[in-house]
Amino acid sequence: MSDASGSALLDPRAARRALQNARGKQKLDLILSAPDPQQLVSSLPPEELYFALLDIGPDDAAEIVAMASPEQFRHFVDMSAWRGADEGPRTSQVIRWLSLAREGGEDLEKFRRQLWSLDIELLALVLRRELRVHDLTEEEPARPENPGMAYYTSDRRFLLEFAGSGEYAAVRQLIEDLYAQDPFGAGRLIESIRWELP
Numbered sequence: 001m002s003d004a005s006g007s008a009l010l011d012p013r014a015a016r017r018a019l020q021n022a023r024g025k026q027k028l029d030l031i032l033s034a035p036d037p038q039q040l041v042s043s044l045p046p047e048e049l050y051f052a053l054l055d056i057g058p059d060d061a062a063e064i065v066a067m068a069s070p071e072q073f074r075h076f077v078d079m080s081a082w083r084g085a086d087e088g089p090r091t092s093q094v095i096r097w098l099s100l101a102r103e104g105g106e107d108l109e110k111f112r113r114q115l116w117s118l119d120i121e122l123l124a125l126v127l128r129r130e131l132r133v134h135d136l137t138e139e140e141p142a143r144p145e146n147p148g149m150a151y152y153t154s155d156r157r158f159l160l161e162f163a164g165s166g167e168y169a170a171v172r173q174l175i176e177d178l179y180a181q182d183p184f185g186a187g188r189l190i191e192s193i194r195w196e197l198p
Contacts, residue, residue, distance in 0.1 A: 012043045019044075019052055028056045031064055041067040046075035058100055065097065066105025070117030073101060077118055088125045094118075095126075095170045102173070112181035115174075123178075124193050130171045132161040133194040154179045158190050 015034065022030050031052075034040040041049065041064060049072050053061050058076075068076065077097045081089040102111050134142035135158060142159045144150035149162040151172055160175065162168045178186035 012040070015040055016044065016048070019048075024055055024057070025060070027052050028061055028064070037064075038067050041072075042069055044072075046072040047079075050076050050079055058096070062100040062104030064104070065100040066102075066107070066111065068101070068114065070114050073097070073114040074117045074119070077122070081122065088129075089122050091126050091129055091167060094122065095167055095174070098174060099170060102177070109181075112177055115177055116181055116185070120189065123189060127171070127175075127189070128193040130163050130167060131193065132163070133190055134159040134161065135191070135194060151175070153187070153190065155183060155187060157187060158194075160190070 015030070018030055019027055031037055031040055044052070049064075049068065053064060053076065056064070058065065065073070065076065077094055080097065081093040083090060098115065101114050102108075105111060132144075134144075136142065136152075137157060142150075142161075144159065144161040146161070149168060151160045151162070152158070153160065153175065162171065175186070175190075178189065
């Protein structure tokens with residue numbers, strides 16, 4: 001990272017000042033041109049990084065979203081997804097940030113840690129809106145209304161019927177990532193949405 005004169009900014013405080021003074025894509029350039037972009041991203045408070053991403057435009061900063069710590073990532077999702085206690089999270093915003101984090105980096109394990117850092121209630125609310133859950137260990141063979149929008153979990157315990165919101169691929173990827181990181185936790189999450197009322 002360099003300041004307006006082109007000299008490298010190694011001091012984290014100087015880097016933060018430069019970011020505060022930059023606008024839009026300049027912030028992106030400052031972060032990505034830092035001697036260690038990951039270290040710079042990690043040094044920023046979650047709210048400061050979130051506002052920098054909003055200024056850049058999150059869709060143009062997927063690489064930075066992928067560099068975020070799980071704590072920072074959770075902050076991004078919480079700030080953009082929650083409308084109010086009565087309305088619950090906006091599924092489109094949760095999916096957006098998950099997609100940015102997944103597509104912006106090559107470290108799939110880091111992405112999955114970011115994913116599991118999210119509030120479990122938020123994940124349950126999003127999935128509850130998008131899925132109808134059939135527990136294959138307890139029910140007669142499930143007959144989904146639209147077999148093309150149904151999916152078996154990797155443990156073959158559940159048949160998930162998608163609501164048809166247009167988020168099928170993203171929600172399916174979310175479920176696969178949850179199972180890949182923690183099969184037991186993912187199964188418990190799916191089980192919980194089965195019994196809770198929408």
